[in-house]
Amino acid sequence: MAIEDIKIPQMGESVAEGTIGTWLKKVGDRVEADEPIVEVETDKVAMEVPSPVAGVLVEIVAEEGEDVEIGALIAKVDTEGKADSAPSPAPKEEKAEKPEKAEAKESAPKKEEKKESAPAPSPSSSSSDELMPMSPAVRRVVEDYNLDPASIEGTGKDGRLTKADVMSAIESGSARTLSQPAVTANTSPVAGPREERVKMTRLRKRIAERLKDAQNTAAMLTTYNEVDMTAVMEARTKYKDLFAKKHNIKLGFMSFFTKACCLGLKEIPAVNAQIDGDEIVYHNYANIGVAVSSPNGLVVPVLKDAQGMSFADTELSIANYGRKARDGKLTVDDMQGGTFTISNGGIFGSLMSSPILNPPQSAILGMHKIQERPMAIGGQVVIRPMMYLALSYDHRIIDGREAVTFLVRVKEALEDPTRLLLDM
Incomplete structure (x- = not known):
């Protein structure tokens, strides 16, 4: 027996401890080298910890919900061991025994009557693992969204579902939901307890602390404008196929907004600055944070030196961050060093909001839903695709004139994308 210790890896200079989330393997399971075995949540990121070696998980030292320090022992793997259970012979033997069981049932009518009197399980209550084995993390997402796992194509080992498969199916709308039983007059509208208490994750607590600190510390103010998205939408429609063919990525709106913000930050450097004690730190680069929704909460990975990135670089980076967020693979380095943030509430249908x-x-720019509205242009009323923009800023460092000017520059660049090429 050769035992290998599994410890919490280093997750960044400022991260000292984490919380054990969901164990993806149980004692006795076979694990491969670099295969995720447990989810760990920190105050900055939730990530999966892989096994450094192949073998059998023989001991779990840290239980789910337990706080552990970086470098702490959490499990042990026997590199020479064998898994407790064989993978597939058992189901085949059960199938072979079915005819014999049928004969036994004929000679035992009482047992048959008991089985007939038991209520048949509903599709939603039957275990989906009988049809498709899933890790605890994947099963949790499937149950939260009430999905039918059979409607999702798995890309994992032996066709198993991964978290990325489920989240992609949710975004594309291809996943079917399980039918809910109809509520009749004789059925209580509330099944189970009326309330449920769930401990906040470390990441959610950190998000709450940071947002409240921003409200308590900064002199926060929001200014609004609206942008006519006609030119951007026409450019996107005209070149999206050619762009996708050349760069193997879709042309989205975020690359236009990122480039427009870089131009605005260059002209109004106060929007890209920050307060450090009694000093103002001006950044001569633009590290744009892009707010991304993940199963564990809102995270903000950073496009480093966005001012020098092409449209393709921006779209590829954002797509990569989105996948990493869904799979719990974002690192602390991915989310550090931001100087300005863009938040797109429009993908969820938000028409207007004030970002924190x-x-x-x-400062932070809030994008919103594109909606056709009647606009007065050249003395005529025309229908245009419009989007409200919101810039929240710290009035201690950014004056109203600077905030409004920045937002107008972003609006001008989007309504005339030629400015993005000419750096105007």
């Missing part, structure tokens, strides 16, 4: 600052940054 992401400390220590001094």
